[in-house]
Amino acid sequence: MQIAKLSAAKLEAAIEKANSAEMFQVDAMIGAGRGNERISEIRVAAQNPSDLLAIAYCEALNAGNALRNEAERRKRYHGSLKPVKAV
Numbered sequence: 001m002q003i004a005k006l007s008a009a010k011l012e013a014a015i016e017k018a019n020s021a022e023m024f025q026v027d028a029m030i031g032a033g034r035g036n037e038r039i040s041e042i043r044v045a046a047q048n049p050s051d052l053l054a055i056a057y058c059e060a061l062n063a064g065n066a067l068r069n070e071a072e073r074r075k076r077y078h079g080s081l082k083p084v085k086a087v
Contacts, residue, residue: 003070008081011071018064025057 006014029035029042032053037045039061045054077084 003066005083006070007083011067011074011081015064015067015071018060018067021060022064025053025060028053029057 001014003011003014026035029037034042034053042054042057045051046058048054071081074081074084
């Protein structure tokens with residue numbers, strides 16, 4: 001998915017979906033008894049290929065961050081979520 005080319009509505013929908021995915025991973029971490037881990041600890045744990053929970057958490061977090069960063073970039077550029085057109 002090319003985030004920069006998403007329409008405003010699709011970007012908002014993708015952000016909502018990403019938020020849900022992140023909350024699902026948070027619930028999974030809590031359910032596994034790992035709710036007290038710091039994000040820095042989770043990111044280190046995600047370097048271990050056998051820690052699938054940490055990997056999934058980081059992937060969900062990274063995807064959500066990329067979408068929110070794009071939304072922020074658009075708002076900073078022209079004040080809305082409409083895509084920024086190349087000049």
